[in-house]
Amino acid sequence: MNNLIIVNLLTYFAFVLLLGYYFITTAQWYSYRLNRVVFHHTKPMWNIFYFLVPFAAYESLGFAKLNYLQPIVLAIYAIALYIWYKKLDKPLVLTGRVKRFFIALIIYTLAIYFLTKTTLLLVPILLAWITSIIIEKILFNKYKDMAKEKLEKREDLIVIGVTASYGKTSIKNFIKELLGTKYSVYATPRSVNTLGGIIKDINEDLPDDAQVYIVEMGARQKGDIYEIATFVNPQYAIVGTVGPAHIEYFKSLENIRNTKMEIIKSNNLKKAWIHISANVKSTNPKVELFGHDIKDIKATLDGVCFELDQEYYCANILGDFNAINLAAAIKVAKELGVEDEKIKEALKKIPPVEHRLQKIEAGGKVIIDDSFNGNIDGMLSSFELATEYEGRKVVITPGLVEVDDKLNIKIAKRANEVFDVVVVTGELNYHIFKEFVDSDKLIHLKEKSNFEEFLAKTTKSGDLILFANDAPSFV
Numbered sequence: 001m002n003n004l005i006i007v008n009l010l011t012y013f014a015f016v017l018l019l020g021y022y023f024i025t026t027a028q029w030y031s032y033r034l035n036r037v038v039f040h041h042t043k044p045m046w047n048i049f050y051f052l053v054p055f056a057a058y059e060s061l062g063f064a065k066l067n068y069l070q071p072i073v074l075a076i077y078a079i080a081l082y083i084w085y086k087k088l089d090k091p092l093v094l095t096g097r098v099k100r101f102f103i104a105l106i107i108y109t110l111a112i113y114f115l116t117k118t119t120l121l122l123v124p125i126l127l128a129w130i131t132s133i134i135i136e137k138i139l140f141n142k143y144k145d146m147a148k149e150k151l152e153k154r155e156d157l158i159v160i161g162v163t164a165s166y167g168k169t170s171i172k173n174f175i176k177e178l179l180g181t182k183y184s185v186y187a188t189p190r191s192v193n194t195l196g197g198i199i200k201d202i203n204e205d206l207p208d209d210a211q212v213y214i215v216e217m218g219a220r221q222k223g224d225i226y227e228i229a230t231f232v233n234p235q236y237a238i239v240g241t242v243g244p245a246h247i248e249y250f251k252s253l254e255n256i257r258n259t260k261m262e263i264i265k266s267n268n269l270k271k272a273w274i275h276i277s278a279n280v281k282s283t284n285p286k287v288e289l290f291g292h293d294i295k296d297i298k299a300t301l302d303g304v305c306f307e308l309d310q311e312y313y314c315a316n317i318l319g320d321f322n323a324i325n326l327a328a329a330i331k332v333a334k335e336l337g338v339e340d341e342k343i344k345e346a347l348k349k350i351p352p353v354e355h356r357l358q359k360i361e362a363g364g365k366v367i368i369d370d371s372f373n374g375n376i377d378g379m380l381s382s383f384e385l386a387t388e389y390e391g392r393k394v395v396i397t398p399g400l401v402e403v404d405d406k407l408n409i410k411i412a413k414r415a416n417e418v419f420d421v422v423v424v425t426g427e428l429n430y431h432i433f434k435e436f437v438d439s440d441k442l443i444h445l446k447e448k449s450n451f452e453e454f455l456a457k458t459t460k461s462g463d464l465i466l467f468a469n470d471a472p473s474f475v
Contacts, residue, residue, distance in 0.1 A: 004068070011070050012119040015058055016109045017102075018074075018081055020125050022050045024101050025092040027129075031194070031220075032097070032136075034129075040248065042401070042428055050084060055121055062119060087447055100135055104128040140196065144231075147202040151232065157210065158183075159232050160332060161263050163217040163225055164240025164275070165256060166375040167325045168193065170353045171240050172216045174329035177350045179212055181342045186210040191372075193218030195228050202232075212336075219259050220249050226262035236335065237263045237272040238328045241321070242279075245375055248402045273331050275324060290327060297323045299381070301359065301366075301388055311340060315347040318357035318368070319381045355470075357382060364461030366391075371470035374400060376407045379468050383418045389464040394421040396445075397468040399429030412436035419466075421458070 023037075026047070030036035041047055054077040061069050085091060092098065108124035108131075151157070162172045169191055176187045188201050193216040206213060217228045229237070239260050242253070250256045257278050264272045269286055276291035295307040299320035306313060306323040308330060315326055326347070333343055352358040355372035366389065370382045379400070386393050395415055399408045408429045415422050416437045423443045424433045430444055445454060459465055 007071060008067055008119065009113060011074050012113060012121075013109055015054075015070075015074050015077070016105065016121055016124055018077060019051060019055060019121060020102065020105045020128065021092065022081060023125055023129075024098055028092060028095075028098065029090065046084075050081060054080075058121060097132065097136055101128055101132045104131040140199070143199050143203055144195075147199045148231070150202055150206070158212045158236070158336070159234040159268070160212065160214045161217055161229055161232065161234035161237045161266065162214060162240070162328075163219070163238070163260050163263050165243040165245040165260070166241045166373075166378055167321065168216050168218070168240055169372075170322065170325045170356055171238055171328050172214050173353050174326055174350060175214055175238075175332050178329050178333035178338060178343055178346050179214075179336060181346050182336070182338050183211040184209055185212040185214065187214035188216050191218075192216065195224075195231060198228060198232065217263060222250075222255060222259050223262070225259055226265055229263045229266045233266045233268040234263075235266075235268050235270045236332060237266060237269060238332065239263060239272070239274045239278055240328055241275055241324055241377065242277045243375060243377060244403055244407070271335060273328055275328070288331075290331060291324060294323050294327050299323075299385065301385055313344060313347055315350050317350060317352055318359060318385060319378065320384070321377050321381045322357070357385075365459060366464045368464065368466045371467040374469040376400060376403070376410065379411055380414060382466055382468055383414050386418055386464060386466055391462045391464060392421070392460075393419045393464045393466070394423065394459055395419045395466045395468050396423040396425065397466075398424065398426045398470065399432065400469065401428065405432060408432045409436060416441070423458070425470075 026037050026041065027034065030040070038047070054073065057073045058070055061067060061073065105124055105128035108127045112118065112120055112124055160175060162168050162175070164171065172187050176185050179185045184207075186205075186207055188198060189205070192198065192201055198215060213232075215228070215232050215234065217225050219225050242257050242260055244253060244256070250259065257280065260278060261274070261280060264284070264287060272287045273290050274280060274282070274287055276289055280289075282289075293309055297304065297306040297320050299318070299322075301318065303314060303316040303318065304320060304322050304326070306327070308327050313326065313330065315322070317326065330343055334340075353372075355369050357373065358369040360367040360369060368382065368385070370378070373379065373382065379397075383395075386395070395418070397411075397415070399411055409432055412429075412433045413436050415433070420441060421443065422433065422437045422441055423445055424430045425445045427446065433442060434444075443458070445451070455465075
């Protein structure tokens, strides 16, 4: 093997790995759904600059018999991809699935080169992707059976299913706190809410001594909730606020509502609470509508109070919309025998959900971290809270993601009314804010890599700083 052949082989091998790295990184962001990577990428130009352009450049040189220039293209691509990687706030996580993809990619790349004497770029990536899908399907079914067997052995386990367009993680955490006064409670961690994540959670982390298992259920398409609900079969189910979250995928509010209502298909259902925003009329005696019974809501920067079923409740949780989430938790707790006095005591001790209207005081600044709250109602509610503050008010936001422009226009207009400084991160919605926010108060932060330095220079003691939604750099 002469030196030129060795250089060509190394160049080809490295190029495939770099293309594969970009491909699997974006696939991981979009839950390994290829249609979302191709058709719903929020920065489609990345696919062009970091995949199609280098691919075309490499292949064109090979077609023109200018292979000796391919190492130059490789060097340029490697530098560009490294700069791209350094700016990411959500880099590739080396999960088992990712490792298996790269193992398959290496095997196919070497096999193609030595068996066919060609340097095809797409073929090894596609073969590795197909192999990965097959392996994951086999492993998924294996782990699914294991989780099912574990659940079936726990006939005494109380399972509670929670879904909503907005607030499902908060509802889950609130239920956990209230039921924790009487039961040994375990809930799916963080925002784990897909069937795969739930199966992994059951197999690896569900304690044998748990009396109650609270399962958060998310969806991006019809059937997602049904699949989870008929797998864990909760005895109790909650559908919180229903709205246009992920409407890009569902196309209509009716589709969103119908998907959320799949939760009551559980084979073990004893009772379900459905918020009135779902706009459903059910004759099922197991289904109770709620929301109309929440009255006299008072939300301040110190917490929220409200009346429910002729009882008055207060919690150190910010946001008037959280009255809905707390009410759902209270109804579940009462159904499972927790006394009102214990509920009220527990409400006073409930910690705020991390990154969801979490109040922090530091360096003379009041910081409200609502970075995980990406819905129209929650964002507007956080703006209303900010109106109570007498000092200078700063909002930092990318706007809303996966919604139509009308909602972002509404956000931009209200931000202009409430805040003294409006900082827009990323490119996705900046054009909307630029049109509807006064130019003297609008700041555009394109990259988040120098975020801390920016905050230190821009904000000062006495400011209220609201982080309203957040979006990774690929958005």
